[in-house]
Amino acid sequence: MAADRRAGTTALDRLRTHYDSVDMVCPKCGYEDTDGKWRSEMNGSRVDYQHLCPSCGAIRRRTIRLDSTE
Numbered sequence: 001m002a003a004d005r006r007a008g009t010t011a012l013d014r015l016r017t018h019y020d021s022v023d024m025v026c027p028k029c030g031y032e033d034t035d036g037k038w039r040s041e042m043n044g045s046r047v048d049y050q051h052l053c054p055s056c057g058a059i060r061r062r063t064i065r066l067d068s069t070e
């Protein structure tokens with residue numbers, strides 16, 4: 001488990017993995033959406049993420065700029 005061999009992945013792949021594995025807890029109701037996902041949408045040089053809480057319906061949004069992450 002010591003080797004980190006992600007050199008071939010793209011920035012988007014890493015971001016997608018990151019958001020799939022963390023931060024699935026709704027800040028409003030505390031529901032942990034373990035089966036949920038952040039939906040990602042490319043918009044030019046940035047990626048918009050959106051997560052809909054199945055418990056209370058709260059929508060969280062995040063924007064990541066690809067050009068400033070590398």
Ligand SMILES: [Zn+2]
Pocket residue numbers: 026027028029030031053054055056057058
């Ligand atoms: Zn919620």
